[in-house]
Amino acid sequence: MNTLIKNALILDMTERDKSYRGDIKIENGKISDNPLFKADRELDATNMICMPSLINAHTHTSMGLMRNYKDTAPNLMAWLNEIFPIEAKLEPEDIYWASQIALSEMISTGTTAFNDMYFMMDQTCEAVYQAKMRANIGKTLFGSLDNIQERLKPFDEISEKYLSKANGLIKFNVAPHAIYTTPLETYLYARDMILDKGGDLHTHMSETQIEVDNSIKDFGDTPLMYLEKAHALDDIKVVLAHGVYLSDDEVKLCKDKNISVVHNPSSNCKLASGIAPISKFRKSGVNVALGTDGASSNNNLNMMEEMHLAAMLSCVSNLDPIANTPYDIIKMATINGAKALSIDDKVGTIEVGKDADIILIDTNKPHLTPLNDPFSAVVYSASGSDVDTVFCKGEMLMHNRKLLTIDVDLAMKQTKKRWEHLLTK
Amino acid sequence: MNTLIKNALILDMTERDKSYRGDIKIENGKISDNPLFKADRELDATNMICMPSLINAHTHTSMGLMRNYKDTAPNLMAWLNEIFPIEAKLEPEDIYWASQIALSEMISTGTTAFNDMYFMMDQTCEAVYQAKMRANIGKTLFGSLDNIQERLKPFDEISEKYLSKANGLIKFNVAPHAIYTTPLETYLYARDMILDKGGDLHTHMSETQIEVDNSIKDFGDTPLMYLEKAHALDDIKVVLAHGVYLSDDEVKLCKDKNISVVHNPSSNCKLASGIAPISKFRKSGVNVALGTDGASSNNNLNMMEEMHLAAMLSCVSNLDPIANTPYDIIKMATINGAKALSIDDKVGTIEVGKDADIILIDTNKPHLTPLNDPFSAVVYSASGSDVDTVFCKGEMLMHNRKLLTIDVDLAMKQTKKRWEHLLTK
Numbered sequence: 001m002n003t004l005i006k007n008a009l010i011l012d013m014t015e016r017d018k019s020y021r022g023d024i025k026i027e028n029g030k031i032s033d034n035p036l037f038k039a040d041r042e043l044d045a046t047n048m049i050c051m052p053s054l055i056n057a058h059t060h061t062s063m064g065l066m067r068n069y070k071d072t073a074p075n076l077m078a079w080l081n082e083i084f085p086i087e088a089k090l091e092p093e094d095i096y097w098a099s100q101i102a103l104s105e106m107i108s109t110g111t112t113a114f115n116d117m118y119f120m121m122d123q124t125c126e127a128v129y130q131a132k133m134r135a136n137i138g139k140t141l142f143g144s145l146d147n148i149q150e151r152l153k154p155f156d157e158i159s160e161k162y163l164s165k166a167n168g169l170i171k172f173n174v175a176p177h178a179i180y181t182t183p184l185e186t187y188l189y190a191r192d193m194i195l196d197k198g199g200d201l202h203t204h205m206s207e208t209q210i211e212v213d214n215s216i217k218d219f220g221d222t223p224l225m226y227l228e229k230a231h232a233l234d235d236i237k238v239v240l241a242h243g244v245y246l247s248d249d250e251v252k253l254c255k256d257k258n259i260s261v262v263h264n265p266s267s268n269c270k271l272a273s274g275i276a277p278i279s280k281f282r283k284s285g286v287n288v289a290l291g292t293d294g295a296s297s298n299n300n301l302n303m304m305e306e307m308h309l310a311a312m313l314s315c316v317s318n319l320d321p322i323a324n325t326p327y328d329i330i331k332m333a334t335i336n337g338a339k340a341l342s343i344d345d346k347v348g349t350i351e352v353g354k355d356a357d358i359i360l361i362d363t364n365k366p367h368l369t370p371l372n373d374p375f376s377a378v379v380y381s382a383s384g385s386d387v388d389t390v391f392c393k394g395e396m397l398m399h400n401r402k403l404l405t406i407d408v409d410l411a412m413k414q415t416k417k418r419w420e421h422l423l424t425k
Numbered sequence: 426m427n428t429l430i431k432n433a434l435i436l437d438m439t440e441r442d443k444s445y446r447g448d449i450k451i452e453n454g455k456i457s458d459n460p461l462f463k464a465d466r467e468l469d470a471t472n473m474i475c476m477p478s479l480i481n482a483h484t485h486t487s488m489g490l491m492r493n494y495k496d497t498a499p500n501l502m503a504w505l506n507e508i509f510p511i512e513a514k515l516e517p518e519d520i521y522w523a524s525q526i527a528l529s530e531m532i533s534t535g536t537t538a539f540n541d542m543y544f545m546m547d548q549t550c551e552a553v554y555q556a557k558m559r560a561n562i563g564k565t566l567f568g569s570l571d572n573i574q575e576r577l578k579p580f581d582e583i584s585e586k587y588l589s590k591a592n593g594l595i596k597f598n599v600a601p602h603a604i605y606t607t608p609l610e611t612y613l614y615a616r617d618m619i620l621d622k623g624g625d626l627h628t629h630m631s632e633t634q635i636e637v638d639n640s641i642k643d644f645g646d647t648p649l650m651y652l653e654k655a656h657a658l659d660d661i662k663v664v665l666a667h668g669v670y671l672s673d674d675e676v677k678l679c680k681d682k683n684i685s686v687v688h689n690p691s692s693n694c695k696l697a698s699g700i701a702p703i704s705k706f707r708k709s710g711v712n713v714a715l716g717t718d719g720a721s722s723n724n725n726l727n728m729m730e731e732m733h734l735a736a737m738l739s740c741v742s743n744l745d746p747i748a749n750t751p752y753d754i755i756k757m758a759t760i761n762g763a764k765a766l767s768i769d770d771k772v773g774t775i776e777v778g779k780d781a782d783i784i785l786i787d788t789n790k791p792h793l794t795p796l797n798d799p800f801s802a803v804v805y806s807a808s809g810s811d812v813d814t815v816f817c818k819g820e821m822l823m824h825n826r827k828l829l830t831i832d833v834d835l836a837m838k839q840t841k842k843r844w845e846h847l848l849t850k
Contacts, residue, residue, distance in 0.1 A: 067806060108792075271740070272743070295792075300805070312690075316699065366836065367726070369836075369841060376492075380492075380723065380725070383808050408791055
């Protein structure tokens with residue numbers, strides 16, 4: 001269905017602070033300038049900001065099950081001791097329904113693409129396929145390579161199935177968890193998998209000071225340098241989640257090797273990890289994307305809120321209100337996220353020829369009156385619930401705040417049931 | 426109208442982490458345990474969290490006009506140089522409509538009471554009276570005492586009018602702006618006004634390091650100590666906004682003199698002021714409330730978002746995820762706010778005999794599924810737009826997200842018109 005979005009305030013994210021009023025033609029899923037374009041449907045966007053949909057560059061979709069669960073434990077290990085026994089009991093149906101909840105959250109706050117790392121990826125793939133979203137799904141590797149062939153077999157079947165079925169919306173990465181859970185041999189194997197089957201490497205990196213200290217103690221080097229010197233990163237594209245404690249040498253390496261860093265401000269705050277120095281990354285030429293991490297350490301998947309927190313932390317941690325301007329922050333959640341997911345040829349900006357991954361933000365709200373600078377308004381004043389309409393590859397996933405590709409009432413009912421069952425198992 | 430709220434998940438905020446399912450009877454504006462209670466209206470709150478409504482303990486309501494306006498100026502002074510010429514042109518009608526917008530924002534995100542400091546207080550009073558909200562309105566003193574009698578005359582007339590008209594919902598404070606704009610003689614005069622007519626003293630205090638440095642240079646002491654030693658605070662109740670850089674002696678003074686400190690995390694981040702050490706305040710026995718500051722340095726008046734940011738900053742700045750637990754944070758936005766506004770005998774907790782200032786938060790949302798710990802859910806997962814129903818003194822101000830005491834469409838239209846007019850003046 002071809003859609004004409006009329007008279008929107010457009011932030012196309014192609015140029016610093018550029019905004020203008022205009023129309024957007026969506027033809028065959030793409031942004032079009034066809035002069036013979038015929039619309040099947042017109043949307044009056046007079047009160048709307050129109051911008052690229054958001055990209056959640058690091059998450060664990062199904063961890064929403066554990067949101068607000070025992071999260072006032074005194075420290076990370078005490079909390080993990082509550083979480084691990086639950087995770088050990090997870091069944092495919094838990095992941096399927098929790099994925100539907102996660103996708104509902106993401107779509108309803110303007111996100112259409114995400115970079116995932118979790119278990120039972122077939123369930124998440126099916127949920128993404130049905131919801132008509134876009135995702136890079138991680139083939140997650142955790143721990144050593146014992147019985148690796150057996151463990152990896154499902155990956156190939158699943159990825160082949162969804163690569164052909166999902167019309168290019170689902171891709172696959174290889175995701176070794178972190179150097180403190182997963183040995184070098186697994187990282188090297190991950191690299192081999194990528195060279196063999198494609199995809200990028202997605203891993204946690206330098207999230208806490210303890211991780212870095214232990215890396216120096218155990219491996220004689222900081223985490224990223226350790227992997228680099230062991231050739232685990234040669235000839236592949238890499239996405240690092242967190243990077244709170246990257247050294248200056250590592251920041252330079254990220255720039256030189258085109259490694260993206262995903263800033264997860266909520267998770268880094270909530271787990272008391274620290275504040276990643278994103279101004280330094282950006283000024284060093286590193287691609288900085290934005291993510292929510294899992295909803296159990298956030299505790300939601302709201303990228304509008306993530307932009308808001310990233311901006312606030314940038315101002316206060318640099319003692320400089322424009323170390324990263326609202327435009328810089330929105331870039332992190334759009335085109336920079338697209339670069340991190342290797343989909344920037346398709347999405348992340350509003351440009352003729354790109355897929356129509358677009359959101360409309362309703363500005364006819366008291367907290368957006370007057371609107372004034374639309375970039376400031378999106379980052380500082382708006383909320384996820386101001387997102388009115390969401391397109392992914394031209395398909396409408398939400399309109400007037402109603403989700404169109406997920407039965408959210410059923411998903412909530414099933415998720416509550418599965419969670420109650422898990423707690424009594 | 427007497428209301429029965431049925432089967433809610435109640436956080437009455439009387440005891441750490443206490444929650445239970447139950448009914449709330451609202452009779453003649455108060456929370457009742459009358460066994461003969463007859464409801465005129467019943468609300469099924471099976472999917473709702475019921476808790477005290479939020480209290481915004483420091484704001485400048487009408488500054489919403491300047492939200493997102495030139496706020497990527499390189500520094501505070503450059504920004505103020507954009508703001509002051511606008512403020513010089515403000516007319517009563519601007520303040521009236523901007524107040525309506527501010528009250529709409531506050532009610533729709535669960536706030537029913539606020540502590541205000543701005544100009545043309547009659548306009549804000551009228552908006553509060555019409556909206557059936559609760560407010561402490563500051564008689565704002567800025568600068569020296571030249572022609573003071575003339576300037577203060579309207580204060581008495583306005584306060585007498587609304588003290589009798591607003592059924593106890595509107596009170597008055599005296600609000601000297603800050604020691605860097607307002608000399609000691611004005612603070613001493615403010616104290617005299619309070620001893621004469623009542624109210625508390627509401628002022629900005631130790632918001633930035635520069636303010637403290639200049640105070641030491643100009644007055645030979647830190648700001649609060651300077652006022653204390655000059656007897657400007659003797660025998661009156663004091664509320665300090667910000668307190669980011671209070672010294673240890675000043676923190677002790679706050680405890681000893683029952684001075685409340687209002688934490689404004691968004692404003693302190695956005696203006697790059699710093700992070701107030703609220704754990705230290707709380708552990709020292711100081712009453713810590715929460716505020717949004719004006720919407721021009723926030724850029725909204727959403728206390729749900731303010732709780733969220735306060736929690737995130739607490740975790741990361743203390744490198745301790747439970748330095749202030751979600752319960753502690755919600756206290757700051759409810760009963761501690763009530764103490765700061767000297768209305769804790771009436772509101773701030775859900776207790777029989779108190780006024781029914783209550784909100785219902787709709788938990789039937791994907792981002793609140795499963796709910797798990799309701800305190801964590803309110804602080805970490807929920808958004809302002811999850812507030813479904815709002816009562817102030819038993820009067821319903823919002824139901825099913827529809828504002829009942831403000832014509833919000835008219836307020837938005839008029840505010841946009843006034844703002845466009847201001848820009849061309």
